[in-house]
Amino acid sequence: MTINPALLLIAGATPIPLLRGRARAAWTVLLPLAALAALWTLPEGVHGGFEMLGLTLEPLRVDALARVFATAFLAAALISLVYALHSRDAVQQAVIPVYAASAVGGALAGDLITLFVFWELAGLSSVFLIWARRTERAYRAGMRYLVAQIVSGLLMLAGIVLHVHSGAGLEFGHLGADGAGGLLILLGVGIKCAFPVLHVWLTDTYPEATIVGTVALSAFTTKFAVYVLARGYAGTEALVWVGAVMACFPIFYALLENDLRRVLAYSMVNQLGFMVAAVGVGGALGVNGAAAHAFADILFKGLLFMSIGAVLLRTGTAKASELGGLHRSMPQTTALCVVGAASISAVPLFSGFATKSLVLEGVAADHRTAAWLLLLLAAAAVPLYTGIRVPYLAFFARDRGHRVAEAPLTMRIAMALAAAGSILIGVAPGLLYGLLPYETDYTAYTVPHVVNQAQLLLLSSLAFAVLLRTGLYPRALPSVNLDADVLYRRLLPRLWRTGVRTAARLRDAAAPLRRRAAGVAATAARPVQARGRLGAAWSTDVMVLWVALLLGLVLLLSLL
Known part of the structure; x- marks a missing residue:
């Protein structure tokens, strides 16, 4: 029986808020150790692969590259959780195993769909380590962080769709930047890896996280991105x-x-x-x-x-x-x-x-x-x-x-x-x-x-x-x-703000023109109004005369 260390971490994080004192401390320390033991008992190869809609999913694939990164992530999870023991904040102590699980699960993913699921879980779980500081600056920084993670995920998803549509399949191997799909995935990974210009979410948000949160953030998101680069590019x-x-x-x-x-x-x-x-x-x-x-x-x-x-x-x-x-x-x-x-x-x-x-x-x-x-x-x-x-x-x-x-x-x-x-x-x-x-x-x-x-x-x-x-x-x-x-x-x-002010000035400047245009329109519409010449009721003889004139005009035009 094989156990995915990432799922073990996620399942083990569930009871953490319910535990107290030494029981919670012991549980949080033993959890990454158990996941580390599960990782190193897994033989190399694909475990539990299956077909879905004609595509092969490999949620658990172990090789040397995956194992070294997963080991590093679990070591970081252990150190972060020990570091967090001084705090009584159950939110952070429960989020860190889930956050670590996303990096471990991504490292062990054998297909792009599984990679995408853990990629998104990493962004959604880690933002709570910023918001846990409970300040206005942390809230705003967390929102900017979340936007960056969502954009990264959307680019990866679009890249996966194009990659699969090109007939390359779902296997998470070498992707390359030659095709549109691989290029979009690379751009999404580049955001999380803090490529130049795309790096500002990191220096903006990490200092606003909690004391424990910054330590955890330094270990997982960017190194997860490095792993994806090493595997695919x-x-x-x-x-x-x-x-x-x-x-x-x-x-x-x-x-x-x-x-x-x-x-x-x-x-x-x-x-x-x-x-x-x-x-x-x-x-x-x-x-x-x-x-x-x-x-x-x-x-x-x-x-x-x-x-x-x-x-x-x-x-x-x-x-x-x-x-x-x-x-x-x-x-x-x-x-x-x-x-x-x-x-x-x-x-x-x-x-x-x-x-x-x-x-x-x-x-x-x-x-x-x-x-x-x-x-x-x-x-x-x-x-x-x-x-x-x-x-x-x-x-x-x-x-x-x-x-x-x-x-x-x-x-x-x-x-x-x-x-x-x-x-x-x-x-x-x-x-x-x-x-x-x-x-x-x-x-x-x-x-x-x-x-x-x-x-x-x-x-x-x-x-x-x-x-x-x-x-x-x-x-x-x-x-x-x-x-x-x-x-x-x-x-x-x-x-x-400049655009809004400019639009307001243009609106004010156009007000006289609008009034003049309204006056011209009213003058032009006056003949067809109820009391205008064309709007008044016509007698029968006048109507017959106009019909005769129009018919004569039509006959003349047809003869010409």
Whole structure:
């Protein structure tokens, strides 16, 4: 008997609101562990496939690519649920398993219909993690988030219809962007993967979610999209350049951003760029690099969000301009945040070093020098805007007088789990490499690679110190930085208001013309009114005369 781990999570989430205290805590922790056990007892292959309307549905298909992503999603579900134990909000504790189930179910989907169902479930379930903050800003952000997810789903559905209509069937394999169906699906996936310009829903909404919600959001939606790209679009040329742009442009926004959760959101777009570029390269190295870096990113990005979430819980703010000196009050959170920062910066012995190098190796092996240089530049800049900046501004900058308690125990346990995973991957990368879809003999720890990476890190650290000491480093100021969302948050409303005012002015300007036209129409209609010449009653002899004249005219015209 086979059990779909996604359905197990959904079914297990049902009783969570009914449980209390330790019973709820034990249930929520055991649920992802049970799903993980179910996943690894499934043999590779299709389970439970069936025919419907002449089309083959495969709701449960297990292979190496699906298993590594599903494992990462279940690990993230476990960490997120442990992190959420400090909260008594049953809504969030029940939504996270459903949200995780959507990503796991999508990873295990063998057909496009099943993929679409879980794709939509991911968007509909995750919005509650934003609304759970119960503020007006969160409500509005949640509505914008929901619009983005619905548009993404509609594009995917339209693409599936065209794809099937072309005779390609429902199998979820390589789709490609050659046909209209595959192109529409790619556009829908691009929204959830935060492609350039399409990324603003992420940086707009993630910082408005709850403390727990932001951690969960960082793990599932975008990595689910990366999985779909790896499955359906590996080797697509355009993705190499899309990924390179994604890796570079968030740097400038993150350097100017004051909200540290928004800094991490931009950092997420940057890291997604490495994964997208690896998918574009394709082949064994590219797909392995995308899968490995997605796995590592789930851990270290979740760790960074958790540490800043703990700061937000204790101080009430995540603004860099209001933080500093917290290493005295929250030393354990500080140490765990440093682990996440070292991982994202690709410091040797931490996870980013083992996975980001795999991505860069794949790009270099494909002889894409320009893309490799852009990704290398983006990797070197990570310490400047995230790896050093986030822990420094939150914990080591000028003391703002916050004297708070350490993060709750369950939060620290969750952060410790993510930190342990990040260190384990960094120290023994072969454990992760063994889970990847293709066998690889790549070795991260070679002398040239370690030396080169150490040089990059030293130069980045030196640049940060010099810029900071000389006052050239961008200061953390209370401000609002506009991104591409200015198009729909500022420009479109302004254009609408301008259009309404212009229409009102035209209506007022046309009022005299309307009155004059009404007068002309009244004058023209006067003869046919009741008292007009044509409207008055005619005598019989006049009517006979007019009939005779008309008949004579008709005869004359016929003779001519």
